[in-house]
Amino acid sequence: MKIDWSRNETLVALVILAFCLLAALSDPRFLSIATLTDLLRGGIVLGIFAVAAMLVLISGGIDVSFTAIAAVTMYVTAMVLNAVLPWLPWWAALGFGMGVGACLGAINGILIAGFGLPTLIVTLGTLSIFRGFMLTFIGQKQITTLPPGMREFGRMMLIRGENADGSFYSLHGAFVVTVLVIVVTWLLLQRTMLGRQIYAIGGSVESARRIGINVRGVQFFIYVYVGVLAGLAGVIHASMARVANPFDLVGLELSVIAAVVLGGARLAGGHGTLTGTVLGVALIVLVRNSLIVLGIPATWQSVTIGLLILVGTGLPAWQAKRAAARAA
Amino acid sequence: MRQNLLQRLVSSPEGRLAIIAVAVFLAMVAMSPDRFLSWQNLTSMAFQFPEFAILALAMTMTMLTGGIDLSVVGVANLSAVVAALLMTRLTGSSDGTVVLLLALCAAVAVGMAAGLFNGLLVAKLGLPAILATLGSGLIFTGLAIALTGGSAVMGLPAAAAWIGNATILGIPTPLILFALLAGGLSLILTRTAFGMKVRMFGANPLAARFAAMDIDAMLIKVYVVSGALAATAGMVVMSRANSAKADYGSSYLLLAVLIAILGGVNPYGGYGRIIGVVLAVLSMQFLSSGLNMVGVSNFARELIWGSLLIFVMIVNTWRPAGRSS
Numbered sequence: 123m124k125i126d127w128s129r130n131e132t133l134v135a136l137v138i139l140a141f142c143l144l145a146a147l148s149d150p151r152f153l154s155i156a157t158l159t160d161l162l163r164g165g166i167v168l169g170i171f172a173v174a175a176m177l178v179l180i181s182g183g184i185d186v187s188f189t190a191i192a193a194v195t196m197y198v199t200a201m202v203l204n205a206v207l208p209w210l211p212w213w214a215a216l217g218f219g220m221g222v223g224a225c226l227g228a229i230n231g232i233l234i235a236g237f238g239l240p241t242l243i244v245t246l247g248t249l250s251i252f253r254g255f256m257l258t259f260i261g262q263k264q265i266t267t268l269p270p271g272m273r274e275f276g277r278m279m280l281i282r283g284e285n286a287d288g289s290f291y292s293l294h295g296a297f298v299v300t301v302l303v304i305v306v307t308w309l310l311l312q313r314t315m316l317g318r319q320i321y322a323i324g325g326s327v328e329s330a331r332r333i334g335i336n337v338r339g340v341q342f343f344i345y346v347y348v349g350v351l352a353g354l355a356g357v358i359h360a361s362m363a364r365v366a367n368p369f370d371l372v373g374l375e376l377s378v379i380a381a382v383v384l385g386g387a388r389l390a391g392g393h394g395t396l397t398g399t400v401l402g403v404a405l406i407v408l409v410r411n412s413l414i415v416l417g418i419p420a421t422w423q424s425v426t427i428g429l430l431i432l433v434g435t436g437l438p439a440w441q442a443k444r445a446a447a448r449a450a
Numbered sequence: 451m452r453q454n455l456l457q458r459l460v461s462s463p464e465g466r467l468a469i470i471a472v473a474v475f476l477a478m479v480a481m482s483p484d485r486f487l488s489w490q491n492l493t494s495m496a497f498q499f500p501e502f503a504i505l506a507l508a509m510t511m512t513m514l515t516g517g518i519d520l521s522v523v524g525v526a527n528l529s530a531v532v533a534a535l536l537m538t539r540l541t542g543s544s545d546g547t548v549v550l551l552l553a554l555c556a557a558v559a560v561g562m563a564a565g566l567f568n569g570l571l572v573a574k575l576g577l578p579a580i581l582a583t584l585g586s587g588l589i590f591t592g593l594a595i596a597l598t599g600g601s602a603v604m605g606l607p608a609a610a611a612w613i614g615n616a617t618i619l620g621i622p623t624p625l626i627l628f629a630l631l632a633g634g635l636s637l638i639l640t641r642t643a644f645g646m647k648v649r650m651f652g653a654n655p656l657a658a659r660f661a662a663m664d665i666d667a668m669l670i671k672v673y674v675v676s677g678a679l680a681a682t683a684g685m686v687v688m689s690r691a692n693s694a695k696a697d698y699g700s701s702y703l704l705l706a707v708l709i710a711i712l713g714g715v716n717p718y719g720g721y722g723r724i725i726g727v728v729l730a731v732l733s734m735q736f737l738s739s740g741l742n743m744v745g746v747s748n749f750a751r752e753l754i755w756g757s758l759l760i761f762v763m764i765v766n767t768w769r770p771a772g773r774s775s
Contacts, residue, residue: 184580239763240717242518242580243707247759250704254753262749376588379581389578422596428588432571435581443576 130386130438134401138408145412152412156291159281163293164407166362167371169300169400170355171378172385173307174348176399179382180311181344182324182391183241186375187230187249191349192356193371194256195222199357200366201260203269212278212361215271216299219357220350226252227349228342235341249372256368265366276361296358303351308396320344324391380427381406384434405430463714467729474733478740485743493622497614499735500624501687502702503728506709507635508679510727511672513710514639514652516719517572517579519676521587523703525564526684527696528590529557533685534603534694537610550609557681564590565677569670594696602695606688614689624686631679636724648672652719701752708759709734711766 145152178185278295311317322330360366385398459465512519533553571582639645651658688694713730715722
């Protein structure tokens with residue numbers, strides 16, 4: 123198998139391997155099913171977010187409002203289902219979340235595709251609008267009794283087992299949802315014209331426009347899709363946590379973006395693969411869960427993630443600069 | 451065709467901002483007539499706005515080059531933490547004025563070093579400013595957390611309160627500080643070669659490259675200045691809060707971006723006037739104080755800021771800054 127050293131994915135895979143090795147050496151219990159299920163659980167919500175963020179980055183934009191969309195969706199879903207639709211089964215609850223998320227994503231879509239406003243600043247604005255609106259007009263209290271549909275989903279376990287020392291390990295059924303999201307998005311990106319159009323817009327908006335791509339339509343679709351995924355992630359998060367806390371989730375944006383850029387998606391757009399994103403998520407989850415195992419205090423977590431962002435984007439950027447200088 | 455004063459005022463973006471500032475002021479007065487117009491409120495506002503106003507100045511600098519500095523709050527907190535730790539460890543003279551000066555220098559030095567780091571990432575490595583400052587902001591905040599263990603640094607000497615709370619000839623010190631910084635920045639941007647290069651690069655990076663401008667040096671200087679300004683803002687916050695913490699002012703980042711955009715700075719670079727930023731700062735402070743007076747919660751303020759940001763950007767797309775007059 124030929125290894126392409128210049129690609130982010132290879133480097134990230136190597137770092138993950140090295141990380142696991144170090145962790146296993148410092149604590150042999152690291153290599154166990156419990157750790158694996160722990161890591162996979164950590165990656166469920168983050169993974170869905172990362173796929174959404176990756177899509178936006180490929181199209182040449184950046185979205186920091188998806189965590190707010192998730193938080194608002196989960197809170198609204200819990201509230202509405204409790205109040206008027208308690209009989210909804212779990213899959214309808216998820217669907218409801220996706221619907222709410224789609225509406226919020228559409229707002230982003232109208233502002234960015236319709237008005238052509240810069241994506242970072244718009245999503246900074248909508249982040250505050252969504253969150254501010256929810257906390258002002260909808261509610262600030264945690265919802266501790268979730269609707270039956272969400273509770274039912276929260277109990278669905280894929281794998282359940284017992285360790286040698288009597289503690290339990292389990293993998294939540296939501297993992298299947300994350301895998302489905304990854305597969306569907308992969309199909310979208312690699313097997314449909316829409317996917318190629320997304321890459322094209324990210325590569326060069328003007329060129330895409332000239333070859334007849336409906337840039338605005340595609341952009342609008344992207345932000346609605348991101349909203350759907352964010353809403354889904356939010357409802358899953360609340361179901362797994364057994365509580366809808368309106369202050370959750372916001373603050374994860376940086377970890378998500380770190381995961382995506384580590385995996386090779388470029389801010390300028392046009393690049394990004396699901397393999398890379400998945401590897402990036404894996405690395406971030408590893409870092410977040412295992413710094414303790416390695417004996418690094420939790421206070422250094424943000425430093426590590428910041429460093430990872432810089433290294434993950436710095437290395438390819440520096441390589442690109444050197445290549446450009448050599449070509450000039 | 452000769453335009454009357456009103457027409458000229460409306461056609462320039464800064465003129466429109468002045469009208470907005472006055473309108474907001476009047477609206478807030480209307481909502482709480484006796485409290486808003488009181489001397490106590492006016493001085494209180496003058497003490498409050500320099501905190502985020504100086505951050506907005508820092509944001510303006512980097513936005514003019516078409517970049518952005520998302521690490522300003524992180525830098526502010528890190529500098530404040532360093533300064534506060536210095537002051538609490540080195541209690542020299544009883545009132546601590548010498549220690550204060552040392553701490554100030556240390557803070558600005560930290561800010562400049564942070565800015566240098568950012569500048570190198572953007573200029574030498576060619577990282578997009580968003581990602582570079584996103585990552586570095588995390589690092590700076592993380593360092594501040596590591597230095598303090600997450601809690602606030604307290605027990606500052608009495609002299610530390612001077613920057614944020616004293617008055618010189620009846621005018622609040624932070625206001626004087628902001629006026630000096632804004633004036634200085636305006637002079638630099640309009641009357642020096644450096645300022646011209648900043649605006650030229652922001653307006654057309656390719657042309658700047660072909661004009662043989664030393665872009666790397668210019669960008670590094672811009673981020674260093676931004677870092678120094680952020681550190682100064684951090685010192686004002688520290689003085690007013692009488693403590694330093696790694697996560698103070700987290701909502702100020704959005705506010706700084708909002709003020710810069712509201713102030714007419716083009717986020718793609720090339721256009722922006724300090725007077726616009728000052729007017730935007732005033733508008734936001736009036737809004738903030740006025741809303742506080744009628745009991746609007748913090749979250750609603752976030753909502754209003756976000757909506758205002760979007761609204762201003764939509765209006766700007768229909769009337770882009772600098773095209774009129």
